[in-house]
Amino acid sequence: MVKFDEKGLIPAVVQDASSKEVLTVAYMNEESLQKTIETKETWFYSRSRQELWHKGATSGNTQQVVDIRYDCDQDALVVLVHPAGPACHKGSYSCFSDSLLQQETFSTDDRFAILNVLEATIAKREAERPEGSYTTYLFEHGIDKMLKKVGEEAGEVIIAAKNRDPEELRWEVADLLFHLLVVLREQKLPLDEVLKTLQERHGK
Missing domain, CATH: 1.10.287.1080 (MazG-like)
Known part of the structure; x- marks a missing residue:
C-alpha cells in the first residue's frame, strides 16, 4: 500500500485534524506505522537514535490519530490528529511556528x-x-x-x-x-x- 525508502522509512506530515495546521514532520518505519494504526496514537522512528518513539510517552502530549492518508506516489503520509498538547519539543503548538516572511496578511479574495x-x-x-x-x-x-x-x-x-x-x-x-x-x-x-x-x- 505504501512505499518505504531504501532505509525502510517514509516521511509523515502530522496535521491537526481540526485547524489543519501542520504540527510536525517525522519518519515512520513499517513497525511504527503499524503501532500507529493499532494504538490510534502516533509512533515514529528516530533516525538519530535509531529506535521507535511514542509521541507524548514522557510529556503526555500524545496525538490521537483520526486518519492516515498517503500521496499519489504512495511514498509520503499525512497523519491527521487531535493533539493533547504541544507538538514541538520546545513547547510550541507546532514545530512550524516561525515565518520567513514575518507578516500576517489576509487575502482580499477570501472574505473568511x-x-x-x-x-x-x-x-x-x-x-x-x-x-x-x-x-x-x-x-x-x-x-x-x-x-x-x-x-x-x-x-x-x-x-x-x-x-x-x-x-x-x-x-x-x-x-x-x-x-x-x-x-x-x-x-x-x-x-x-x-x-x-x-x-x-x-x-x-
Missing part, C-alpha cells in the same frame, strides 16, 4: 480568511496555554464556562439587534463567533464540518 487564522490561533492557545490569555482561561475552566459565554454573547447579539445599533451588533457578533469557535475546538469539531453542513443544506 480570518476564520482560518482564528481557528488556528485558538488551537495554538489550547495546546500552549500561555499565561494571561483569555482563551487559556476558557480552556482551563472547561465547557460549562464556554457555553455560558456563548449564551451571554447570543443575548448581547439579540439586544444589539433590537436596539438597531450596527456598531454594537458588529462587536457582539464577533464575540459570539469567537466563543463558538472555542466550543468547536473543545468538542474537536472542525469548522469545515459546519461549513459542509451549510453547503449540504444549500444544495437541497
